[in-house]
Amino acid sequence: MTLRREFWYLFVGGVANGFLYGMVAVGYTLVYGVLRLINFAHSEIFMSGGFAGYFVMKAMIGSSVPSGFATVYLIVIGIVAGGVVGAIVATLLERVAYRPLRRRNAPKLAYLISAIGSSYFLFNLAGKEFGRYSISVPQPYVNHTVFTIFGAPVQLYYIVILIVGVVMFLGLDRVVATTKLGRGIRAVAQDAETASLMGVNIDRTIAMTFIVGGALGGAAGFLFGLGTGVVFTMGFTPALKAFTAAVLGGIGNLRGAMIGGLLLGVVESLSVVFVQAAYIDVVAFGILVAVLLIRPTGLLGERLGRAA
Amino acid sequence: MRTLFHNVSVRRLISALAVMAVVAVMTGPAGSTETPTAGFTGSFAEKSSFFGMFETVRWVPFLFLGLVFFSVWSLWLSRGQQVKDGVAKVFAAPRAAAERRPVRWGIAVLLIVVALILPHIITDPFWQAAMVEQIAVYVLLAVGLNVVVGFAGLLDLGFVAFYAIGAYTTAWVTGALPLPPLFGIHMDPFFAIPIAIVIAMLAGIILGAPTLRLRGDYLAIVTLGFGEIITIFANNLYGITGGSQGTALIPHFSLHVGPIKYLWGLTPVPYYYLTLVFVVLFLAAFSLLEHSRVGRAWTAIREDEVAAESVGINPLKYKVMAFAIGASTAGFAGVVTASQSNNIFPSSFTLSFSINILVLVIFGGMGSIFGVVLGAIIIQTGSMYLLHTPPAGYQPSDLYVYLGALLVMMMIFRPAGLVPSRRRRREIRLSEAGEGHADEVLTGDQP
């Protein structure tokens, strides 16, 4: 493999991963925007989306690999399943682990502990119920090379991620910029107290934020599972990286989350040239610490209200 | 339909059934992707057991339990206050007494005496080993994490990293690693203690100094990542750590002072007493620390960082210090474990370990040394009991499900823990009443 081809090969994989990170990062950023806290259990929303997709694919795909229209149909179904389950888990999480604390105006440490507890509970419960081993997801297509960039193959899987990522992000951007819900989210993000005086229903806005972020995270979980299989711990590392992406782009900033995701995906993928594959996660962690030290507000700056 | 769902009783019924569904899954048999509903459709009990009389699938009894729970819940909402008042009356006197220092001292002395004679009462080898490896060491770890979480109010999710650093330092110093030992000599694990403490402390300072400037939740996620990173290094640096195979042949503690020669061997009891001595020393040091000017400064920072700074307290310095003290305690515990068990594997340094210690602190009551010790003893004894005599269908990994659920439930129902520290309880109440500036949510954050 020539160096240039290798570069593009890694680059394409990095972009695909980057879109997944971005979709998860958006969930962190939205919740951070309205609650000013990091939803540690977001990783388990991602995981439940992955399992939802797995069960749907398993139920719908027979012995032959689908193609053509059936493929598109199955992918849409999988994304919807992942998104819906992700949204449900996010809602339950908000109801059970956050809302009682918010009612009491509990200190921040309590939220963090409650979040980490729910995350730990959820993924271990999944391990108990679905088995503690990795399973590959029945494929809705034959993953083949669609075209090449400078000799580097671009697989169908990557194209699916790209399309879904772009559609979802543009949709979300519109929702936040133009709809009533979006205005509510931005208002709460800027100043919750004033927003509530202006007639924004804070509880509803927060719940909807969890639903939107959860749906994106769940859909990303399905796409991730399609490529790498599902396992109860599948949320941990991607979520840590998505968080890094959110911080890199500027936490609370929607576009920043997507840009941060892409950047992290590419940098991480290319770093394979310099470090052993086993240390890829260390690179992401290094980026997180570096961003926090050098520019804690991220590339595009904080605040949901201002940027979106 | 919509109005039906808005009916309070209907919602309560749905919640009660949902809670029981979760309990059914939690306590159920292990499932797989082929049988993902094992928690509901598995058989309720083994034929031989008492419950075997009611041979059925699990969802039936749990549906029944859900209805019972709903009734009790409804009853509690109408009559609960009377019960609460009654209970409060019964416990008022002992609680008031327990808040007095002489009584607390009395309990402490009593506990030490019990701890001293315990190995002579419990002679079951399983429990003797558990007392060292799973209880005494965990008490030590919990007390250390309490300095970070309880005193300084910082969430450290990578506590295991410092424990691993302590264990690997022991292996290094005693010559059990592929890496040549320090100064080229194979030292006794006793000498590993100061070295491990210093190295773990330095690691804590290096990680903490930059990240402790930032918001508290960033620290949590950075430590979470750090815990994973340490495991990655331990697994992959074959030439230094021995890789995923871990390392064996770490010697036991031994004492050669003049005519006294003693070797801590394979039996757990001598290790128990050694660890007990350390535990008591650490407990004494930390409770003096709590009531010293350092402890007061931590409280001040926790409550209002801006005001604390205005009276000349450097918050970063105190936070880094708490972090370093926690880290070095974990490092020390790593020495004890490494030497006692002779070998270490990267696979034993997991996130689950960090969470387990966090649960001990939260359950006992963050900031309350007495509570944390009690919490650690109760939870670790409970989990060891489950391991020793598991109920039908219980698997060791189920413990994590229970611990996670416990964390959430503590935050919802009793955030200050089993035996709350007085300062903490006051703080939580004040914060809930909108007083004070202890880390506010939803009302702007500090830059």
Add this chain to the structure above:
Amino acid sequence: MSDRIFDVQNVTLRFGGVVSLNDVSLHQNRGEILAVIGPNGAGKTSLFNSLTGVYQPQEGTITFLGRDAKPISIIGKKAHQVSSAGVARTFQASRMFSALTAFENVKIGAESHRGIGVLGAMLKGPGTRKDEKSSDAKTFKLLEFVGMTEKANVVSASLSYGDRRRLEIARGLATDPQVLLLDEPAAGTNPSEKIQLTELIRKVRDEMGVSILLIEHDMKLVMSLAERLYVLNFGGVIAEGTPEEIRANPAVIEAYLGSSSVTTEEQA
């Protein structure tokens, strides 16, 4: 020039595009009771926060004449360093360590400038015991000074507004300051508490030799207490002088009359 405890020269402070302090120059003489007044949003609290290291102005210099008459530049220092240099402050809505008792609150101030001494604390050696004793003695003395001895063991959250103000002053004095900055000390207090407070502030200066810099809305209190005043409006100094001079200054009257309708957002 030599006895200016605070010397502020051409200080400008911006937040994004908003100019909070615009080319402010003022000074305080040692031992003086100085007041800064002005309508809401004039930049008074911004000035306070700049003097105490909470905000970092982009332009200008702030020089503080420290303990050995050694000039110290405040800009670039952190709040705790400014406190150590000898500047104490109170807050607009007094900020106590609310879960601690009055005694503990003051004691934290009294011991904050000692080194950290973890090992000493854990071993509780004779040095630590001695330190504890001297901090306790100092704390009692200060509680007595502000007249709160009998409330020493009350949790500070349950104190009245007036008591909290006094406690905050005691906590500030515990750090052995050269100057005490009071941010609207009379806010939320009743008339009799106000009189006590005025007396206390004067006593702090007279008996402890601590210079006083205060921001206040209550004109009666300011005019009876301050020896000299600065008037701030829209982030700039518009007048300076004795209470009598200020009262007669047309620019000040204009600012106050015009201000009731014009309020700019203060960056607090």
